[in-house]
Amino acid sequence: MxxxxxxxxxxxxxxxxxxxxxxxxxxxxxxxxxxNKDDVLAFSNALEKVTTSIHTCPICGQYTEDEKCNTCSDPTRDHSICVVVSDQKDVLSFSRIENFNGVFHILGGVLSASSGVSIHDLNVDSLFQRIEKEHIEEVIIATNPTIEGETTALYLARLLEKFPVKTTRLGYGLPMGGHLDYADALTLKKALAGRTNMKEEKE
Amino acid sequence: MxxxxxxxxxxxxxxxxxxxxxxxxxxxxxxxxxxNKDDVLAFSNALEKVTTSIHTCPICGQYTEDEKCNTCSDPTRDHSICVVVSDQKDVLSFSRIENFNGVFHILGGVLSASSGVSIHDLNVDSLFQRIEKEHIEEVIIATNPTIEGETTALYLARLLEKFPVKTTRLGYGLPMGGHLDYADALTLKKALAGRTNMKEEKE
Incomplete structure (x- = not known):
C-alpha cells in the first residue's frame, strides 16, 4: 500500500x-x-563478500576464496580419479558421501542445442590438459541423467577415447528410499539393465 | 567441498x-x-536500506519510509472505515483489490495462549484512540480465518462494543475459483450460512 x-x-x-x-x-x-537488524546486516554483508571474494579455481572450476580450491591443493586426495560435473553445486552432493576421495572438474554447463551451448563453451580443454599433467587414470562422468546431461556425457566420452584414461558414468537405477510404483519406465529399464548379482556383489 | x-x-x-x-x-x-556483481551489490544494498530506513507508522503500524504512512497521510482516503489486520503484509492483499479506499490498523499479531500473546501485546489501545480522534465509523476485522484469528476477532469485537462504531468481519465462504469437492466441511458450512439471495443481491 x-x-x-x-x-x-x-x-x-x-x-x-x-x-x-x-x-x-x-x-x-x-x-x-x-x-534483528544485526542479522540483516550480516546477511547483506555475506552477499557482498560472496560476490567480491569468491572466484573459480583455475584448475577445476570449483568456487574458492583462495588461489586454488581445497580439493586441488589437497595432496591427500586421490588425484588420479576425477569426477566431471556440469555445475559447481553438484560437488556438494559428493561432499555428503564418505569414502570418496577423488578430485573434480566442472564443465560449467551441458551441451544444449536450444540454449546454443556447444562443446567449446564447456571447460573440456582444461580437462584434457589435466589428464596429461595430473596423470588422471579414471574420469567419472557425473552429469545429470537428463537428455542434455546424457548427450554431454556421450560426447565427452567419445572425445576421451583418444586419451589413456578409463571413462565411466555414474550408475542408473532406483533411487534409495524410492518406491517402485513411483518409478518411471525409463528408470526401471535402467535399473533392470544395471541389476547386480546378490550372491556375489558385482565388483 | x-x-x-x-x-x-x-x-x-x-x-x-x-x-x-x-x-x-x-x-x-x-x-x-x-x-551479475552489480545485481548482488544492489541486493545487498536493498537489504541494508530496508532495515535502516523502514519503520512502522506511528498511527496505524504499517511500514513506511516517511514520518507517517501513505494511507494515513492521504486525505482522499475514507478515514471513517478502518480495516484491522494482524500483520503488515496483510495490507498487501487489500492493495490488490480496487474500490477499497479505507484505512488500516495493524494489530501486530493475534491472541495466542500457546505463544503467550495477550491483548496487551496487540496494538488495540491505539485503535481505540483512533476511533475517537479520527471519527472512525466502521471497523472491519480482517484477521485470518484461523482459530487464533477468530478468537482475536471475537475478543476485539467485544471490546469495541463500548465504542460508537459498527464492527464487521470479512465474509466467509468458498474461495473464488475453488472447487466444491475440495472445500472442507467448515468452509462449506460457513458458505451455506452466508448464502445470498440471487434474485436480489444482499445489501
Missing amino acids: DNLPHLDLLIEAFRHLPGVGQKSAERMAYSVLKM | DNLPHLDLLIEAFRHLPGVGQKSAERMAYSVLKM
Missing part, C-alpha cells in the same frame, strides 16, 4: 532467486523487516 | 527466510555466485 522503494527493490531481488515467485518474495522481504 | 565461510554464512542467512530449507538455501546461494 505504501510507497516503499527499498522494499520493492528487495522483493525484486528475492524474485530473481531460483524457485521464488512474487508471493514468496514478498513473504521473504516482509520477514526481513521483522528480523 | 571447499572451505567457503562467506558462502556458508549466506546459506545460513537464506535458511532463515520463511519456507526455505537447507537445499533451497544452497541453491539460492549458488545462484548468487552466478549473478
Whole structure:
C-alpha cells in the first residue's frame, strides 16, 4: 500500500532467486523487516563478500576464496580419479558421501542445442590438459541423467577415447528410499539393465 | 567441498527466510555466485536500506519510509472505515483489490495462549484512540480465518462494543475459483450460512 522503494527493490531481488515467485518474495522481504537488524546486516554483508571474494579455481572450476580450491591443493586426495560435473553445486552432493576421495572438474554447463551451448563453451580443454599433467587414470562422468546431461556425457566420452584414461558414468537405477510404483519406465529399464548379482556383489 | 565461510554464512542467512530449507538455501546461494556483481551489490544494498530506513507508522503500524504512512497521510482516503489486520503484509492483499479506499490498523499479531500473546501485546489501545480522534465509523476485522484469528476477532469485537462504531468481519465462504469437492466441511458450512439471495443481491 505504501510507497516503499527499498522494499520493492528487495522483493525484486528475492524474485530473481531460483524457485521464488512474487508471493514468496514478498513473504521473504516482509520477514526481513521483522528480523534483528544485526542479522540483516550480516546477511547483506555475506552477499557482498560472496560476490567480491569468491572466484573459480583455475584448475577445476570449483568456487574458492583462495588461489586454488581445497580439493586441488589437497595432496591427500586421490588425484588420479576425477569426477566431471556440469555445475559447481553438484560437488556438494559428493561432499555428503564418505569414502570418496577423488578430485573434480566442472564443465560449467551441458551441451544444449536450444540454449546454443556447444562443446567449446564447456571447460573440456582444461580437462584434457589435466589428464596429461595430473596423470588422471579414471574420469567419472557425473552429469545429470537428463537428455542434455546424457548427450554431454556421450560426447565427452567419445572425445576421451583418444586419451589413456578409463571413462565411466555414474550408475542408473532406483533411487534409495524410492518406491517402485513411483518409478518411471525409463528408470526401471535402467535399473533392470544395471541389476547386480546378490550372491556375489558385482565388483 | 571447499572451505567457503562467506558462502556458508549466506546459506545460513537464506535458511532463515520463511519456507526455505537447507537445499533451497544452497541453491539460492549458488545462484548468487552466478549473478551479475552489480545485481548482488544492489541486493545487498536493498537489504541494508530496508532495515535502516523502514519503520512502522506511528498511527496505524504499517511500514513506511516517511514520518507517517501513505494511507494515513492521504486525505482522499475514507478515514471513517478502518480495516484491522494482524500483520503488515496483510495490507498487501487489500492493495490488490480496487474500490477499497479505507484505512488500516495493524494489530501486530493475534491472541495466542500457546505463544503467550495477550491483548496487551496487540496494538488495540491505539485503535481505540483512533476511533475517537479520527471519527472512525466502521471497523472491519480482517484477521485470518484461523482459530487464533477468530478468537482475536471475537475478543476485539467485544471490546469495541463500548465504542460508537459498527464492527464487521470479512465474509466467509468458498474461495473464488475453488472447487466444491475440495472445500472442507467448515468452509462449506460457513458458505451455506452466508448464502445470498440471487434474485436480489444482499445489501
